[in-house]
Amino acid sequence: MKRSVKSFLQAPSNLSQWTHNLTIRPSSTSALTLCENPPQITESKHSHLTKSISNHAHMSQMLSQMIMNNIPIDHLNLMKLIDFSVSSHGFAASALLFTQFYGFIDSDLCNSMIRCYTDSNKHSHSVFIYTQMWKNGIFPDSSTFPTVLKSVAQLCRQELGKAIHCCIIQMGFESNVYVSTALVNMYGICSSVSDARQVFDEIPDRNIVSWNALITGYNHNRMFRKVIDVFREMQIAGAKPVEVTMVGVLLACAHLGALNQGRWIDDYIDHNRLRLNVFVGTALIDMYAKCGVVDEAEKIFKAMRVKNVYTWNVLISGYAMNGRGESALQAFSRMIMEKFKPDEVTFLGVLCACCHQGLVNEGRRYFTSMKEEFGLRPRIEHYGCMVDLLGRAGFLDDAQRLIQTMSMEPDPIIWRELLGACRIHGNIQLGEFAIKKLLELEPKNGENYVLLANLYARDQRWDKVGEVREMMDCRRVRKVPGCSSIEIDNVVYEFVVSNYIKPGFEEVYKLLADMNKKLKLAGYVADTGMASYDIEEEEKEHSLMYHSEKLALAFGLLKSPSGLTLRIVKNLRICQDCHGFFKIVSKVYRRDISVRDRNRFHHFVGGACSCKDYW
DNA sequence: GAAGCCGTAC
Numbered sequence: 001m002k003r004s005v006k007s008f009l010q011a012p013s014n015l016s017q018w019t020h021n022l023t024i025r026p027s028s029t030s031a032l033t034l035c036e037n038p039p040q041i042t043e044s045k046h047s048h049l050t051k052s053i054s055n056h057a058h059m060s061q062m063l064s065q066m067i068m069n070n071i072p073i074d075h076l077n078l079m080k081l082i083d084f085s086v087s088s089h090g091f092a093a094s095a096l097l098f099t100q101f102y103g104f105i106d107s108d109l110c111n112s113m114i115r116c117y118t119d120s121n122k123h124s125h126s127v128f129i130y131t132q133m134w135k136n137g138i139f140p141d142s143s144t145f146p147t148v149l150k151s152v153a154q155l156c157r158q159e160l161g162k163a164i165h166c167c168i169i170q171m172g173f174e175s176n177v178y179v180s181t182a183l184v185n186m187y188g189i190c191s192s193v194s195d196a197r198q199v200f201d202e203i204p205d206r207n208i209v210s211w212n213a214l215i216t217g218y219n220h221n222r223m224f225r226k227v228i229d230v231f232r233e234m235q236i237a238g239a240k241p242v243e244v245t246m247v248g249v250l251l252a253c254a255h256l257g258a259l260n261q262g263r264w265i266d267d268y269i270d271h272n273r274l275r276l277n278v279f280v281g282t283a284l285i286d287m288y289a290k291c292g293v294v295d296e297a298e299k300i301f302k303a304m305r306v307k308n309v310y311t312w313n314v315l316i317s318g319y320a321m322n323g324r325g326e327s328a329l330q331a332f333s334r335m336i337m338e339k340f341k342p343d344e345v346t347f348l349g350v351l352c353a354c355c356h357q358g359l360v361n362e363g364r365r366y367f368t369s370m371k372e373e374f375g376l377r378p379r380i381e382h383y384g385c386m387v388d389l390l391g392r393a394g395f396l397d398d399a400q401r402l403i404q405t406m407s408m409e410p411d412p413i414i415w416r417e418l419l420g421a422c423r424i425h426g427n428i429q430l431g432e433f434a435i436k437k438l439l440e441l442e443p444k445n446g447e448n449y450v451l452l453a454n455l456y457a458r459d460q461r462w463d464k465v466g467e468v469r470e471m472m473d474c475r476r477v478r479k480v481p482g483c484s485s486i487e488i489d490n491v492v493y494e495f496v497v498s499n500y501i502k503p504g505f506e507e508v509y510k511l512l513a514d515m516n517k518k519l520k521l522a523g524y525v526a527d528t529g530m531a532s533y534d535i536e537e538e539e540k541e542h543s544l545m546y547h548s549e550k551l552a553l554a555f556g557l558l559k560s561p562s563g564l565t566l567r568i569v570k571n572l573r574i575c576q577d578c579h580g581f582f583k584i585v586s587k588v589y590r591r592d593i594s595v596r597d598r599n600r601f602h603h604f605v606g607g608a609c610s611c612k613d614y615w
Numbered sequence: 616g617a618a619g620c621c622g623t624a625c
Contacts, residue, residue, distance in 0.1 A: 115616080146617045181617045188618095212618040244619050251621080282621035313622040345623050352624070384624030413625050420625070447625090573625080599625065 107138050115147045123151035127160065142173050146182035158190035165199075177203060181210045188217020193226075211239050215248040225492070227252035228261060241272075243280050250283040257569035257596050259291035260490050276304065282311045289318025292567060292594040292601050294327075309343055317349035322601045323610035325357030344376050351385035355392070356600055358614050363389045380406070384413050391421025392614075396430055412442045416451065423455040431455045446472065446479035447572075484548035484570045488559045495551035511554045512545060515585070524584045527577035544577045549595060553582065557589060565592040573597045579615075583607055 110133050117126035130148040133140055140148070145168055152161045165183060173179045180203045187196035196217040203210055211234055218226040231249045234241060241249075246269055253262035266284060269276065276284075281304040288297035297318050304311060312335045319328035332350050335342060342350075347370045354363030367386055370376050378386075383406050390399040399418055403410050415438040422431030435452045442448055449472045456464035471477075482497040501509045516524075526544055544550075549570050556566040574582075574597045586593050587607030595602045603610035 111616085143616050150617080176617095178617045183617095185618060207617090209618045214618095216618060216620095242619095247620050248618090277620090279620045284621090286621065308621085310621045315622095317622065343622090348623050355624080379623085381624040386624085388625065411624095416625055 107133065107141055107144065110138055111141070111143045111147065114144060114151070118147045118151045118154075121154070123154045126151035127155065127157075130164075140167070140171075142176045142179055145173060145176075145179045149179075149182040149186045153186040153189040156190050158187075158192055161186045161190055174199075174202070175204060177205050177207060177210065181206075181213050184210060185213040185216065188213060188220055191221055193217050193221045193223065206239075208239060208242055208245065212242075212244050212248065215245060215252075219248055219251055222255070224252035224255045228256075228258070241268075241274070243274055243277055246274060247279050247283045250280070250287045254283070254287040254290040256492065257291050257485070257567065258487055258492060259288075259293060259567060260487055262287040262291055264490075276300075278304070278306045278308055278311060281306075282308075282314055285311065285318065286314040289314060289322065290596070292322060292596055292603065294318055294322045294324060307340075309340055309346065312340055313343075313345045313349055316346060317352060320349050320353035320356060321599075323356060323603065323612075325353040325359060328353035329362070342374060342376075344379055344382070347374075347376060347378075348381055348385065351382060351389065355385050355389040356611065356615070358389075358393055360389060360393045360395065380408055380411055380414070383410075384417060387414050388417045388421070391418055392424060394421075394425055396421055396425060396427055400430065410437070412438055412445070412448075415441070416448065419448070419451050419455070423451060423458060426458060428455060428459060443475060444477055446477045449477055450479060480572065482548040482570065482572050482575075484552040484568050486552040486556045486566065486568050488556065493552070493555060495548045495555065497548045497551075498546055505551075505555070507558060508551055508554045509546070511558060512550060515554065516545060519581065519584050519588060522584055522588050524581060527580055544575075547575060547578050549574060549578050550581065553585065553593065556593075557585075557591065562591070565594060568593065568595045570595060570597045573599060573615075574602060579609065579613075583609055 110129050114126045114129050117123070117129065126148055130140065130144065133144070145164065149161065149164060152164065161183075168174050168179055168183070174183075180199055183199045184196045184203075187193065187199060196214060200206065200210060200214050211230070215227050215230055218224070218230060227249060231241070231245070234245075246265060249265055250262060253259075253265060262284075265287075268274075269280060269284075274280065281300060284300045285297045288294070288300065297315065301307075301311065301315050312331065316328045316331050316335070319325070319331060328349060332342070332346070335346070347366065350366050351363055354360070354366065363386065367378065367382065370378065370382070383402065386402055387399045390396075390402065396418075399421060403414060403418065406414075415434045419431050419434040419438060422428070422434060431452070435448065435455075438448050449468050453465045453468040456462075456468065483494060485492050485494045487493075549568055552568045553566060556568070560566065574595050579602065582593055582595065582602070582604045584607065585591065586604035593604040595604070600615065601610065602615070
């Protein structure tokens with residue numbers, strides 16, 4: 001049964017083509033009887049063969065010789081060949097033909113193929129082999145499930161995952177920690193985190209990998225508080241975290257803006273001799289930057305010996321979001337000097353820095369150089385930055401023209417930015433055009449209507465504002481409620497905008513009322529222009545008074561010692577009025593306040609904001 | 616054999 005290697009390597013790479021030819025035969029015989037009449041191979045020859053085959057450079061050559069000379073290949077080497085042919089760019093089909101060449105396939109071979117497909121991101125192929133196993137009476141075993149589940153997770157096919165879970169239970173593999181950990185991971189990635197938790201709870205001998213899979217699941221579903229809870233739970237259970245665990249927990253801290261928690265993790269890494277590898281280091285920089293402590297982020301960056309493009313990117317965007325555009329651009333220059341190759345995300349940070357700083361010319365230059373000098377194709381996010389940069393700076397025509405030149409369809413964010421720019425610069429006509437596009441794409445997003453109402457309110461066109469309100473009622477559109485949180489003594493408190501006094505928080509409302517009086521004497525005037533409804537001034541003022549960020553601020557003033565920076569995280573953008581209010585509070589109450597809103601940071605010190613009122 | 620990794624425009 002001679003066969004040329006050439007035809008073997010030219011096997012079809014298309015799945016349907018080769019599956020068509022495939023006959024899978026269950027193997028009851030030993031895997032080593034690959035040939036009908038295997039010639040004897042001495043032990044030394046065998047070991048030589050194995051060694052040679054493990055050297056990828058000689059693989060094709062060896063293979064060719066073996067086939068030409070009709071030398072049988074034992075099971076181990078066959079596996080290696082499959083690994084090799086899959087890993088070396090799309091020889092997957094050849095691997096299968098190879099087994100066909102020898103005429104049979106068994107569960108080990110299937111597992112091997114599934115693993116190779118999974119590792120090379122061909123997840124549907126991986127699932128296909130799994131289903132073929134069943135069809136051909138080859139039973140999956142404990143090595144089949146972890147890998148196929150990984151592919152199922154990547155494909156986000158939860159119903160398939162559930163079916164596989166049933167098989168696992170029926171076959172009695174659920175007590176296998178590898179299998180059940182893979183299930184936890186699969187459910188977590190497929191957004192069925194309660195199932196993940198349930199499987200996790202039933203693992204008898206869970207280990208650090210199982211814990212990490214659970215954390216990954218919570219992070220994936222943006223349940224960041226749960227991640228912190230799980231980390232505490234781990235410590236009570238005596239599980240020893242590893243670097244991957246810390247990365248997961250830091251990610252959660254970064255999203256929550258939970259600085260104290262994050263600091264605690266930083267110390268923990270230090271005290272428990274966990275490595276400050278590039279993943280942990282980058283996650284730390286990101287955490288500090290997202291908690292508004294750029295100096296700490298800088299320190300970590302300087303202490304890191306091994307850096308990569310991610311490390312630079314978190315530093316650059318960290319500077320950008322904290323209003324340190326100059327530092328961001330300097331970091332970018334240093335990055336280039338140190339011969340790191342910037343990628344799309346690097347330029348997102350750079351453009352974002354220009355945008356927050358209003359550096360229009362620089363932004364235009366970077367946008368061009370990204371394309372021309374670095375050969376990177378702008379993605380919709382880059383256009384997003386540019387539209388925002390141009391629009392906010394008043395170049396509405398340029399922004400509109402840029403949208404027209406985009407090679408992709410503008411998304412809601414792009415139109416919302418244009419609308420926002422129209423609101424700032426009072427261009428009702430273009431704003432109406434933008435909102436039309438926006439509502440086609442996002443008819444249910446309350447934020448869009450609010451922007452539109454604000455556009456009209458700026459012009460005192462209360463009839464139009466009323467129309468927008470009616471439209472919202474009629475379409476049953478709800479606004480996302482503003483929600484702010486503040487961390488006091490390691491506990492995160494959340495405040496939602498409301499006009500009635502929450503039981504237990506009476507003093508917060510009382511303090512706010514007092515502050516209002518005090519600040520008015522210091523020159524605070526409620527900015528009612530953005531309270532978009534046609535209501536009496538006093539009423540507008542009242543509705544502004546209980547914005548979530550103000551509630552969080554008053555609570556922070558009550559519950560923390562003087563001198564401590566108040567750190568507030570808000571789900572939406574800070575409103576114009578609160579921005580002014582916070583500036584005066586920082587002066588009158590001599591408190592540094594930092595607010596992380598949906599877009600960026602505002603650091604209020606001594607009556608001024610780091611954004612220099614450009615936001 | 617399982618997790619595995621850090622960054623992304625309003």
